[in-house]
Amino acid sequence: MINIIVLLLSLLIAYTLTSVLYHLALALAYFIVKEPERKASPALNRFAIIIPAHNEEMLIDKLCRNILTVNYPASMREIFIIADNCTDRTTDICSKHPVTVMSRLDRENTGKGHALKWALENIGLEKFNAVLVIDADTEVDPEILQELNVMIANGSQAIQCYETMSNRSESWFTQLIFVSRTINNLLYHYAKYKIGLSSYLMGVGMCFRTSLLREIPWTAYTLSEDWEYTARLVEQGIKIDFAVRAKVFPQESKTLRQATNQRLRWSKGRFHVVKNLGVNLFIKGLRTKNWLMTDASLSLLFPNWSLQINLIIVALVTSLLLPPSDFKSSAADLGLGMLGAQCIVLIIGIALAGDFWPVLKAILIAPLFLIWKFLIDFVSLTGIYRGKKWIRTERHIPDEHPKKI
Numbered sequence: 001m002i003n004i005i006v007l008l009l010s011l012l013i014a015y016t017l018t019s020v021l022y023h024l025a026l027a028l029a030y031f032i033v034k035e036p037e038r039k040a041s042p043a044l045n046r047f048a049i050i051i052p053a054h055n056e057e058m059l060i061d062k063l064c065r066n067i068l069t070v071n072y073p074a075s076m077r078e079i080f081i082i083a084d085n086c087t088d089r090t091t092d093i094c095s096k097h098p099v100t101v102m103s104r105l106d107r108e109n110t111g112k113g114h115a116l117k118w119a120l121e122n123i124g125l126e127k128f129n130a131v132l133v134i135d136a137d138t139e140v141d142p143e144i145l146q147e148l149n150v151m152i153a154n155g156s157q158a159i160q161c162y163e164t165m166s167n168r169s170e171s172w173f174t175q176l177i178f179v180s181r182t183i184n185n186l187l188y189h190y191a192k193y194k195i196g197l198s199s200y201l202m203g204v205g206m207c208f209r210t211s212l213l214r215e216i217p218w219t220a221y222t223l224s225e226d227w228e229y230t231a232r233l234v235e236q237g238i239k240i241d242f243a244v245r246a247k248v249f250p251q252e253s254k255t256l257r258q259a260t261n262q263r264l265r266w267s268k269g270r271f272h273v274v275k276n277l278g279v280n281l282f283i284k285g286l287r288t289k290n291w292l293m294t295d296a297s298l299s300l301l302f303p304n305w306s307l308q309i310n311l312i313i314v315a316l317v318t319s320l321l322l323p324p325s326d327f328k329s330s331a332a333d334l335g336l337g338m339l340g341a342q343c344i345v346l347i348i349g350i351a352l353a354g355d356f357w358p359v360l361k362a363i364l365i366a367p368l369f370l371i372w373k374f375l376i377d378f379v380s381l382t383g384i385y386r387g388k389k390w391i392r393t394e395r396h397i398p399d400e401h402p403k404k405i
Contacts, residue, residue, distance in 0.1 A: 005318070006327060012315050013334055019302040020312075020338050023188065027345060030191040035244075041153030045129035047077040047145055048210075052115040056136035057089040058397065059251065063136055064097040072145035080123055081136075084115040112203075113225035117218045125210040135204045137251040139166050147246040148207050156241040157212045158233055160189065161205030166249035168355075173259070174252050175362035176369055180305060183349035185244070193242040198234060198296040201226040205248035212238065224269025227300065231277035234296040235284070256372050263373070267380035274300050305345075306373045312338045313370075 049067060053060055060081070067079055079099040083091045085107065094101045104118050116133065125131070130152055134140060141147075144161065151159055162185050168178040189199045203226040216236055220228035233240060253259035278300030285294030303311060316335030322328040350359050379385040 002323070005322070009315060009318050009322075009331060012311060012318075013331060016303075016308060016311050016315060016338060017334060019308055020341050022298065022302065023305075023308075023345070024341060026191040027187040027348065029195050030187050033191070033194040035194050036196070038150065038154045041150045043153065044073065044076045045149050045152050046127065047072070047148070048123055048125070048128040048131045049077060049079045050082060050116065050119050050123070050131060050133050051080065051136055052082045052084055052112050052119070052133075053086065053090050053094075053136035054084045054115075055086055055088045055090060057093055059137050060090055061093050061097075063134075063138060064094060064099055066139040067134075068097065068099075069142055070140065070145055071142045072149075077145060078128075080119060082115050082119045084112075085110060109221075111221065111225075113218075113221035113228075116225070117221075120213055120218050125213060128210050131208050131210060131213060133204070133206045133208075134248055135250055138204055139249040140205075141245075141247040141249075144246045144248070147243055151241060151243055151246075152207075152209060157209045158201075158238055158240045159207040159243050159246070160199045160201055160240055161207065161243050161246040161248045162189075163202050163205050163248055163250065165252040167251055167254065169358065170252075170254040172362040172365045173256060173369070174254055175359050176366060177252050179346070179349045179353045179359055182353040183305060183345060185242075186352055187345065187348065189242040190244045193244070198239040198292060198299075199242040200230040200240060200296070200299040201233075204250050205243075205246070207243070207246075222269050222272055224266060224273055227270055227273040228277070230296075231273060231281055231300065234293055235277075235281055237290070237293070239292060240296075256369075260372075260376070263376045264380060264385050267376050268385055270300075271381050305342075306370060307377050309339075309342050310370055310374045310377070312342065 051063065051067075056063075064079075064081075070077070081090075081094045081099050081101045083094070083101055083103045085105060086103070091101055091103060100123075102119065102122065104115060106114065106118070120131070130148065132145070132148065148159060148161075164181055164185070165174065165178055168174050192199055203224075206226065212233075216232060216238070218229065220226070220232070222228050230240065253262060278297055282294060282297035282301055285291065285297055302308070312335060316332060316339065319328055319331035319335055322331070346363075350356060350363075353359060
C-alpha cells in the first residue's frame, strides 16, 4: 500500500512541479521580455459586436449605454443583442437603444454556445471584418475596438481581451478574484503574448476575424465552450493573441453561494475538454514537433492557479503522513518549495493589482476559498456533479457603497 501511495505521490509532485516551473518561467518573461513591435493601422475594420443575453433585464440597459460610448465610428460597428429564450423584459429594454435585437427561441438547444452559433449564422458575416463577443453583464473600455483594430491589422486572427471585473470592491471574494485575474492576465496571458505563444479563450472578450469563423465555424456547445473552441483553433494551427489594452469588465459573483453554479460548470467543462481534447492535442503537438501546439495544450492540461495550490497542499500533507524516509524528506521539501513559489506569485499579483489593505484582509479568508474550490473541482472530476446543461449565473445590482473588508 505504501508503495502505491509513493508512486501516486511521485506522479502528483512531478505534475505540480512541472506546472509551477512553467508558470514561474512565464512570470519571469512578463518582466524581462518586451512586447513585440507593431504598426499603427490607418484602415478601420468593421466589427460585429455579439452579446448573447438570456433574461438579462437587470443589467442589459447598463451594457447598452456603455457599448454605445465606444470610441469607434458608428458606421464601422454594429451591436447585436441575441435575446436567447428570454421570458423577461430583455428585448423591450434593448429596443430602446440603437442596437439590433435578434430573438432566438429554441428550448432544446440552450446555452451560450448554441446562441453564438445561431447568431454567427444569421447576422451576415460577409458584412464584417471581425466579430467581438461579450457577455450581457459586461462593460468595455471605450478604446477596445481601436485596440482590436490595430491587432487585426498586425495579423491577429483570434484575440482574447484582458478580462478584469466591474465590481472589485464588493466583497472579500471579489477582491481575491481580482488578484487572481491580474495574475492570470499579466503573468500568464500577456507573458505568453510577449514571447509569441498562444493564449486561450475566456468566454468574454473574444474577438475573431470573420474569415476565420467561416473557415472554422463555431460548433462549441459544451459547458466550457470557450475551452472547446480554443482546442479546435490550436489544432488547426491558429494562435490566440492577447490584447492587454482591450479590457472587458464582467460582473463577478460577490459570494461563494452565488459563484458555485458557475464554477461547477466551468470545472466540469474544463475537465471534459482536458479528457477529450487536451491530451490528444499534446500528443499531436509532440508527434508533429509543433511546439506552438504543444505549449497551447498545456493551458488545457495544467491546473489553474487555485487548483495548483490545492494539489500542492495535498502533496505536502500526504508526504508528511508517510513514515520517515529520504523520499518523505524530499517530497516535503518540494511541497514547501512549491508553496513558497506560490506565495511569491501572490505577492507579485497583489503589487500589480494595487489597493493593498483590502486585498491583504481578504487573503485572511483565502483558506475558505481554497476549501470551496477544492470541493468544486473534486465533485466535478469524480463525476459526483453530473450537470450537463448550461445554467445562467445569478446577477445582482452592484452595491453603491461596498462593505469594507
